[in-house]
Amino acid sequence: MTTQQLVDQIWKKKSFLCIGLDVDLTKIPAYLLEEEDPIFEFNKRIIEATQHLAVAYKPNTAFYEAYGIKGWKSLEKTIQYLNTNYPEIFTIADAKRGDIGNTSAMYAKAFFEDMEFDSVTVAPYMGKDSVEPFLTFEGKHTIMLALTSNQGAFDFQTKSIEGKEVYKHVLETSKSWKHSENLMYVVGATKAEYFADIRKIVPNSFLLVPGVGAQGGNLQEVCKFGLTDQIGLLINSSRGIIYASNGTDFDTVAAKKAAELQRQMAVILDAKKV
Numbered sequence: 001m002t003t004q005q006l007v008d009q010i011w012k013k014k015s016f017l018c019i020g021l022d023v024d025l026t027k028i029p030a031y032l033l034e035e036e037d038p039i040f041e042f043n044k045r046i047i048e049a050t051q052h053l054a055v056a057y058k059p060n061t062a063f064y065e066a067y068g069i070k071g072w073k074s075l076e077k078t079i080q081y082l083n084t085n086y087p088e089i090f091t092i093a094d095a096k097r098g099d100i101g102n103t104s105a106m107y108a109k110a111f112f113e114d115m116e117f118d119s120v121t122v123a124p125y126m127g128k129d130s131v132e133p134f135l136t137f138e139g140k141h142t143i144m145l146a147l148t149s150n151q152g153a154f155d156f157q158t159k160s161i162e163g164k165e166v167y168k169h170v171l172e173t174s175k176s177w178k179h180s181e182n183l184m185y186v187v188g189a190t191k192a193e194y195f196a197d198i199r200k201i202v203p204n205s206f207l208l209v210p211g212v213g214a215q216g217g218n219l220q221e222v223c224k225f226g227l228t229d230q231i232g233l234l235i236n237s238s239r240g241i242i243y244a245s246n247g248t249d250f251d252t253v254a255a256k257k258a259a260e261l262q263r264q265m266a267v268i269l270d271a272k273k274v
């Protein structure tokens with residue numbers, strides 16, 4: 001999917017919401033456990049209830065890998081379901097990969113070719129040759145961690161090297177990499193006060209922003225400096241939407257939670273259009 005197609009979908013749905021499909025069998029409604037594939041059944045119902053409100057879905061692969069081959073099959077069925085029924089929706093494999101070049105090339109193959117995700121999250125720690133293999137795939141996007149939402153972000157990412165914070169080095173350096181036009185970045189919603197500085201370095205790049213909802217990040221705060229002319233933001237919420245109820249109404253309650261965020265986004269987009 002091209003960035004323009006993503007932007008078109010945002011305007012059409014008046015939403016830049018990404019829903020995280022982080023399925024934990026201990027949190028989903030108990031009656032779904034009787035299904036042959038409870039994870040896929042849960043995802044299918046969440047997707048059906050929310051697809052008009054969200055422009056992206058982000059399964060975090062940890063929640064599938066934790067269940068072995070069965071979990072991997074559920075992930076495969078989920079991405080196939082999305083690609084078949086909602087090809088306009090942007091898909092993110094949240095796998096946080098990155099390794100020496102030939103290994104990264106295989107990770108890229110796994111998520112872009114075998115699974116046919118539109119994008120994958122990667123960690124920048126191993127540098128240019130660990131990320132560039134992902135960038136060579138046309139029409140695919142690589143979402144690199146810049147400033148993460150967790151407390152541990154302050155352990156390394158905000159530390160200064162040669163007078164500049166590490167996350168700024170990550171953003172600046174990556175701009176010189178081959179096919180850097182295929183890069184997006186992760187910036188946590190809990191780090192709203194950093195967005196102005198981040199936009200000075202990457203004024204137009206799309207940012208995946210997790211941390212709204214369960215982690216306490218605020219949509220309006222993020223948008224104040226994060227929003228660009230082409231929107232440039234995908235706001236993710238996982239637990240705050242998919243586990244809002246664990247009763248038989250879990251999908252309709254999830255849709256209600258998604259709609260609350262989407263309505264706020266529509267107001268922000270309408271104000272931008274004028």
Ligand SMILES: O=C(O)c1cc(=O)[nH]c(=O)n1[C@@H]1O[C@H](COP(=O)(O)O)[C@@H](O)[C@H]1O
Binds near residue numbers: 022121211
């Ligand atoms: O790359 C991510 O998506 C990510 C980066 C980050 O800095 N913080 C973060 O929470 N995430 C992911 O975003 C999702 C957040 O989930 P909730 O806190 O339940 O909304 C999880 O899948 C996290 O692994």
